[in-house]
Amino acid sequence: MFGSIYIGLSGLAAYSRGLQQISNNVANLNSQGFKESTVTFENVLGANSRSRNGYAGTAGNGVRNGESRLDFAQGELRQTDRDLDLAIQGEGLLMLIRGDKVAYTRTGSFEVDKSGFIVLSGTEYRLATLNDAGRPQTLSVDLSRTSAPKATTKVAFTDNLSSSATKPVTVGGIDVFDATGAKHVWQAVFTKDVSANAATGSWNVAVTDDKGAAIGTQTLRFGTGGSVDPTAATLTFSDSVSGASVAFDFSQGVTSFSGGDVSTLRASAVDGYGQGTFTSLGVNGQGQLEIGYSNEQKQQLGSIAIVDFRDTAQLSQQAGGLFTALDTSQRDILPSGDVRVGKVQSRRLEASNVDLTVEFSDLILVQRGFQASSQIISVTNDMIQQLFGIRGQS
Template sequence: MFGSIYIGLSGLNAYSRGLKQVSNNVANLNSQGFKSSTVSFTDLFGARQNGGLSYSAGQGSSGHGVRMGDTVFDMSSGELRQTDRDLDLSIDGSGFLMLMRGGEVAYTRTGSFEVDKDGYIVLSGSDYRLATLDSAGRPVSLSIDQLGTNPPKATTKIVLANNLSADSTVPQLVSNIKVVDLDGGQHVWQAKFERVANSTGQWTATVTDEKGVQVGGSPKTFTIINGRIDPATSVLDFTTSGWTVSFDMAGIGSYAGGNTSTLSAASVDGYAVGTITSLSVNKDGELEIGYSNAQKKQLGAVAVADFRDPQALEQRSGGLFSDSGGAGRQLLASTDPRVGLVKSRTLEASNVDLSREFGDLILIQRGFQASSQIISVTNDMIQQLFGIRGQG
């Protein structure tokens, strides 16, 4: 009869532990990247062997209560919520972001990252550095300190387009051509096109800078035949201070248009020096720096870990996981379908299912009540047994 009390106590203990687990799940309802754990219970059976107890089922075995089952994580993805920070990262898939701190490695499903004083990308509030894959596929942490500026590139080609009026009686201008010199200095040029008097299809092109100084010496001559630029003169080179810029006019047409010019600079290459304006993860899962000169630089693919057995991971504070070596890790790039895509400006919410937790809560409560009732009834029976002595 006393065994019934111990069985009831095992129920109280198991359901108390179950309540703690449900409480932890519910309390982390709004914790980023939190993975809930499943509450389960398992029976205990014991058989007497050589005067002792062995907890194994078999002939002659009897129930010895209940215990809480092993913790099983729910690794399903939580909702991906949009944010306004480029370094808010999450994974649309089953992989984990890899974090490095000296010789220590941790993993997370999502997190807000920032650049620390040394230029490393770290998880906010910690010194865990985000890992990327180098050219050999090895995880490394990198600093952007040496990438603060993007060097300039001098303008070498200007492509002109549209119509150079064949019957215009005034010079035709293309203004506000923004170019960059060899030192990264920015200039605004103007190109002027005039028909050569008393000639057949002969034209001149003159380029001046923002100070009115003529670029490249004397005007350049080109020829128009049947409304098209003669291929032999379709590219005009203007050289100044050892710097040459080619005007490509192959796409220009020359037809009647009066004195209204539609000629324009369709494209101008080159760019000035740039400073960092953004740091994010692009659609290919690569860390990418954006500069003020509209240039971009890829720093490498974010390292994403795929685990053969995610249940072998150990859950830690702050949405982190650690691996003692039993989970079977493989590092892959973001574009690999086995791990999913790293997304910028998103954070993964907790995957706690509140309705399921409340259902488990009711079952745990009823189980606790039933176990306590067993102890109460057993106690009453023992009391009644003790009272037999005084009867008769």
């Protein structure tokens, strides 16, 4: 009979621990990246015993908490305004490295520390990326804060140069960069050649710099159909002062049809750029860390490492939305976009996956279980008192 009290006590202890798990789930309803844990119970059996009537069996010894497992169902991805707020659309985890320690997270707000490393805010854990060999590494953006200049080599023109224009046509504001990154603004003036010896559809192209100094003059020719003469589709101008040598390309859709005094000829594309400084850091559509520069150039630093665990039971939830692994032999480290891990999303944070409907239902069941277990103790106590009273009655 005394065993019934211990069975009731096992219920009180198990349901108390179950209540603690449920309370922890509910309290973390708004914790970023939190994964709820399941609440389960299992029966406890004692050793084989033989009663006085000769019946042998296994005695029940109450209840205990079953193994708790994390539910890795994805939470809602909520939009933010920070480029380094990261989450994963899929089942993988971001990999974090601090010295010889490794942790994982589903989501997090990251920042650049004083050494240029990308770290999880409030911690020293650095975000891992993949090197050329596909192995995880941490990297500093300090080595990539400047974008080297590129000299301009080509200016592409497009649209129509009116064949009936009576005045020169000017295309200005052509930014040309030399090898040092210095910018020079060129201007091209197109004047129809009306001299007696000039071929039909010939135009003199005079190029000057922003100081009015002449760069050079060459001839652009059009055929009778209004298209550019292929032999004169590219004109090269060289500046002896800046050292810039630039090819003016008229082969991409430049025409010469009658348009009165209206010409739409323009410089549609200019390669080359000056030196750029660091302006932004984020994640592109391919899941790569990408730096933006003031010269409108971008540089990819590496693909963010995403980890796939074949058995998530190997993961243990830690404070701050972190997870640690008991066994790393069953993990794969993959780039963003792999179907096994999903895709990194920038300007997103994953919310908790706690389902209040489930938690409140479990809360009621735990409460009832606790009440029933306490009733077992109460009834057993009454029976023991009755047993002790037999002698007094006799």
